[in-house]
Amino acid sequence: MSLLTHVLACLFGIGSWVAINGMWVELPLIVPSIPEGWFLPSYLTIIIQMANIGPLFITLMHRFRPGVLDERPVIYTIVMVGVVATFLMAFLWNLRLTIGGGEHSAALLSLSFLLSVVDCTSSVTFLPFMMRLQPRYLTTYFIGEGLSGLVPALVALIQGVGVVHCKNASVNANFSMGNSSWGFDGELQAHYQPANFSAQGFFLFLSAMMMVCLGAFLLLNFHPAVAREHKSKGYIDDSQRVEKIDMSQAPNNETPEQRPMLDFPESPVIKQHSSFGKGTYSRTELAFIFVVLAWVNALTNAVLPSVQAYSCLPYGNQAYHLAATLSSVANPVACFIAMFVPIRSLVLMGVLTVTGTGFGAYIMAMAALSPCPLLVNHDLGPALIVITWVIFVLTLSYVKVIIGVILRDEGHSALVWCGAVVQLGSMLGALSMFPLVSVYRLFQSGDPCNTKCHK
Secondary structure, three states, X not given: OXXXXXXXXXXXXXXXXXXXXXXXXXXXXXXXXXXXXXXXXXXXHHHHHHOOHXXXXXXXXXXXOOOXXXXXXXXXXXXXXXHHHXXXXXXXXXXXXXXXXXXXOHHHHHHHHHHHHHHHHHOOOHHHHHHHOOOHHHHHHHHHHHHHHHHHHHHHHHHOOXXXXXXXXXXXXXXXXXXXXXXXXXXXXXXXXXXXXXXXXXXXXXXXXXXXXXXHHHHHHHOHHHHHHHHHOOOOOXXXXXXXXXXXXXXXXXOOOOOOOOOOOOXXXXXOXXXXXXXXXXXXXXXHHHHHHHHHHHHHHHHOHHHHHHHHHHHOHHHHHHHHHHHHHHHHHHHHHHHHOOOOOHHHHHHHHHHHHHHHHHHHHHHHHOOOOOOOOOOHHHHHHXXXXXXXXXXXXXXXXXXXXXXXXXXXXXXXXXXXXXXXXXXXHHHHHHHHHHXXXXXXXXXXXXXXXXX
């Protein structure tokens, strides 16, 4: 029965961000057919930040009306909205409407906003719901959350989205009928391979994944085996009461929520604890944890993904796809490692954060130097950028999971604030990078087929 709960928690986690992650990987296929063109990524960035109204509402409710809001009806609502929105997207994504004298993809943008609200709100509802399960299932949930990016990427890979064939420009100019641009003799051109199935099929797949998430959530609530496991372990089903009960009045059997988070001996020095959660950490330590959480999510969810193409494409199309795919794999791998090595040391957290940030700085530097980054004409260059991306995602994903585990032990309210800070960090990262990438255009893209740098 434990394995069943692990599987359900993982499937539940996949539904957290699968819709928006699916939108991003499908961009190369849908962009040529809509009037917004490649301005769509910029629009999506703003739409996702506007959708943070959902997490803001949930967080304010928990802050000013504690115990009133039950996250279960909210989860049912947003997952159902996700199912319907992705289903409608399959049939309406290329619908054009004339607004203000110009054509716009009104249905695509509107449904993208709904999906953004669903995924953003999941950060402040899915995590608190996991308080109802035993602590070990939280790491499984994070594995599912990591797979929410990997699964649509693999499906898009099967679909053939973004697969490039490099062909000689002079040959294409002689034999293609108006599809190719003229180039110099011997220069290679990028030709995108037609998709193996349509965008409609991909969005229907996303709708099916949201239905799987809904089914997993129903079973986590009502499956007899899962319910018996809760009761046999003495867990309080009403997660709102977890914050309010006095530990001295708790049942005699010690549950994982009641055990101290760190088994260190009592220090002779009197330590000033905070009133947050169980008071395990001081205010300074809590501030450190939340700052690290915001910083890590800003880097992994917004800052570095916005320059991934600039950092990798100068090294060739293969380097770009390897970096994108292997970094997607690194996320659930880090969660899997955290399941067996849940080190909760704040010192280790700081070391890993600095390490991951250092690798992120190298990626940002290569993006800034595009189209002429370091080692662009050397075999070591592509290998180095791929390895850097993998280590960057691996280290910071581990940090995110460990912070989630720490805050889970602090109680229901701590996980609500965990989700809110995740969204805050992602929002600040996105708003910082949007003007640099889309307005001031400080980054220049490399050519996926011609890696020679001409200065």
